[in-house]
Amino acid sequence: MSKPRVISILLNLHKPFVRHPEASQALEEQWFFETLSDTCLPLLELFDRLDAEHIPFRMALALSPTLCHLLRDELLLERYLQFVDRQIEFGVQELDRSSSDPELHRLALEFYDRAVDKRVLFTERYEGNILKIFDYYQRKGRLELLTTAATYAFLPLYTGYPEAIQAQMEVAIASHRILFGRTPHGFWLPELGWSPEIDRYLRSYNFSYTIVDSHSLLLGEPGASRGSFYPVSTPTGVFALARDFYARRELEGLQDPLYRDYYRDAGYDLPAESVKSFLEPSGARKATGYKYWAVGDKSKNKQLYDPALARERAREHARSFLDSRMSRLTAAGEHQDGIPLSLCAYDGDSFGRFWYEGPDFLEALFREGAKQEGLQFMTPVEYLYKQDALGFETMMPEFSSWGTNGYAEMWLDASNDWLYRHAIRSLDRMIELAERFPDDSGLKERALNQAAREILLVQSSDWPKMLYEQKNSAYARNQIETALRNFTTIYEALGSSYISTEWLTTLERRHNIFPTINYRVFRRKH
Structure with missing residues (x-):
């Protein structure tokens, strides 16, 4: 047997x-x-x-x-529905534009129907709570x-x-x-x-x-x-x-020729006036989700995607x-x-x-x-x-690791090594704060908890990876520097025994991750 x-x-x-x-x-x-x-x-x-x-x-x-x-996050989920609504509105436009091309029209209808289905699924069947359904199946x-x-x-x-x-x-x-x-x-x-x-x-x-x-x-x-x-x-x-x-x-x-091409999207192909709802204020284009092309054979012209x-x-x-x-x-x-x-x-x-x-x-x-x-x-x-x-x-x-060449190269090389000296220095300071203020409450405790959030955000592996791959590098650098700057502001404010309540409240609302965090997680375990 x-x-x-x-x-x-x-x-x-x-x-x-x-x-x-x-x-x-x-x-x-x-x-x-x-x-x-x-x-x-x-x-x-x-x-x-x-x-x-x-x-x-x-x-x-x-x-x-x-x-x-x-x-x-309520704000992001509300924005997600707005994103889907833009896809639905764009689909109506695409159905009209493709009416004289049966193959393209069939694809536009497929993506339009999927956008409508996603909205219904998310809001009605799953009641806006994806994690609850994951837990249900667990x-x-x-x-x-x-x-x-x-x-x-x-x-x-x-x-x-x-x-x-x-x-x-x-x-x-x-x-x-x-x-x-x-x-x-x-x-x-x-x-x-x-x-x-x-x-x-x-x-x-x-x-x-x-x-x-x-x-x-x-x-x-x-x-x-x-x-x-x-x-x-x-x-x-x-x-x-x-x-x-x-x-x-x-x-x-x-990478089969029949599979849908993720990178080619109508948002990049069509004239700007046709994709207004998917344009950044700077004029930068965004993907619409209407991807009409298959990966295709590199030696041939692109072919329309066939879902079946x-x-x-x-x-x-x-x-x-x-x-x-x-x-x-x-x-x-x-x-x-x-x-x-x-x-x-x-x-x-x-x-x-x-x-x-x-x-x-x-x-x-x-x-x-x-x-x-x-x-x-x-x-x-x-x-x-x-x-x-x-x-x-x-x-x-x-x-x-599962990164390039299997070790730490993606997260520590000449493109991103600068961030670690700042991250480690701020980490030292966070440990110092947790030791210096073991039992604080009120505004000071709020500030310490926010400092802990900022330190954790600095440590995300996503930012050095983006810097290494040279994808969204400016954004990644800005995320690192913003979190470091926020932490330093809190550290210096606690040193001078004054912190702006208005500034802290604004930061708490913007970087609202881990609402129940306790800064004492950074205390030394003796």
């Missing part, structure tokens, strides 16, 4: 804290709107369909505390929800400052408990950034397991003799699961992907004791926002998997609880 084969799908859903109440339409807020529209809602629709048809599915989502905050045993660092800091670069790691984890745990009423079993390392020093923090905060990239186990000490198909136990007893290298590589190569053909191709790719996973799991099981695991961990936006057919791929994967004898989809914690943990090797994974 062959061994059971287990696949675990894990999607990481994260967005940086981008919120601009001072601007009526901030270009960068659209990153969040697109994730909500094109990733979160399609995933929930997928869950609804599978659940209604009793198709067994299980998967995990790592929800960052910053994304969770954005999904509950309680049904279909989902496992993990947390990650409070502001998605690249933790290996802060291991010299225990207070920074502790604050990132404590704030994340508190946020998760408030939202979902339970402590998460798993901790998603931001950018899969692991270093041996992180092990003791995961144990201290009672996390059962974490995820690392495959080379972290293969190059660890003494090295995982059973490869990346089996978890290991770290020296402190935390389980480390490695993502499937081949599963990652196979999906990264899925693209969905069928996604189903074909899902069947091929599943066959590949089954084959590798069978081979792994023949050579080792224990039940092998294929952990398929990806960035969530790869399934919907950037890869429009991604949710169709996932749906086909679960439907096809239900027909396979000996295959089970499990969440990571479900898999771990069903294994004999005493059979796991004990080892220390190697320093690693």
